[in-house]
Amino acid sequence: MTPKEYMEILHTAEKLKDTTRHCTTSKRRTESVAEHSWRLALMAILLRGEFPEADINKLTAMCIIHDLGECFTGDIPTFSKTDKDRETEDRLLNKWVGSLPADISSYFKALYREMEEQKTIEAKLFKALDKLEALIQHNESPLDTWSENERELNLTYGTDTVAFSEWLTELRKVILDETLDKLGK
Template sequence: MMCYNCYKHKSEFIEVKMSMNVREYLDIIHIAERLKDTPRHCTTSHGRTESVAEHSWRISLMALLLRNEFPDVDINKVVNMCLIHDLGECFTGDIPTFIKTDSERETEDSLLQKWVNSMPTEVSNDLTALLSEMEAQKTAEAKIYKALDKLEALIQHNESPLNTWSENEFELNKTYAFDAVAFSEWLTELRKAILEDTIEKITTE
């Protein structure tokens, strides 16, 4: 058992400077919780409508698992990008990419940035820098995040019942995201494997 003095010593040892108070932290988490209740235009393998939060979780896992495939890339940054990429949908909901207008994108981006600007300075600066890098699509990290975002949707469609697909998705699942993976041989091979699964699904179901 640890004695009282040991606990006291331990608490002194781990004392850290707080850059935001716990209420500010909880306010951010409470708003982000909305994504658990925000449905996406896709279903799970059992036909249940998935949430935005579920999509964000899986692309984050997809990024983490690529650490050894991209040793020169900051995979932790990619995971961070994946975690925050749909936070704007806390305010607008999910709109499928094939019907989303430029005006709707601008509204989502504006509402997200307004929220980010209201956060404690250090958090706001970190998220703003990350969002800017994601939008610019210049770095390897940003390109990997964007590719995974699109590929996860294709994978989910391959897992969902065919009768939940909209008519245009039969073609989209064959053609979508090849441009997003063109920078990477590994991701291009992954996209080809997803296409093989799509064709098999359409043919056999």
């Protein structure tokens, strides 16, 4: 990879700093996709001792690249995203990844394929953490910034994706307890 190619990748990825998500921070500022990916990567690193069988470097890479497609489409909340939206994002991301230097392109394609197949511990951890991070962020944001459907979503979202792990199931319960406290239930 040449320095110019390196810079082109970084310039594209920079768009995630300005791509906003549907939720806010604890101080009411709209969160960016880059911020979500950063904390997701931190969550992965912090699990090193809990999942010693997992390749935390691979998991962290998944967390960092997982939303790069949103450089091209913006963020569409999970409860609003259609199959057509997913197809458009996948097509644009695949086109961009295919244009990258061969070694990076192959590496990214392999990570995306692994995340999609959901067969490895790293892919399962990634998917669970991605959902849990969104729940944690909602719990940290002021309740009046939540849409009505997010109240229900925070009670149920991610339960299925953590079921493979007793530790993550317990984490999901802690997040649910925080949600219930926030909702006054």
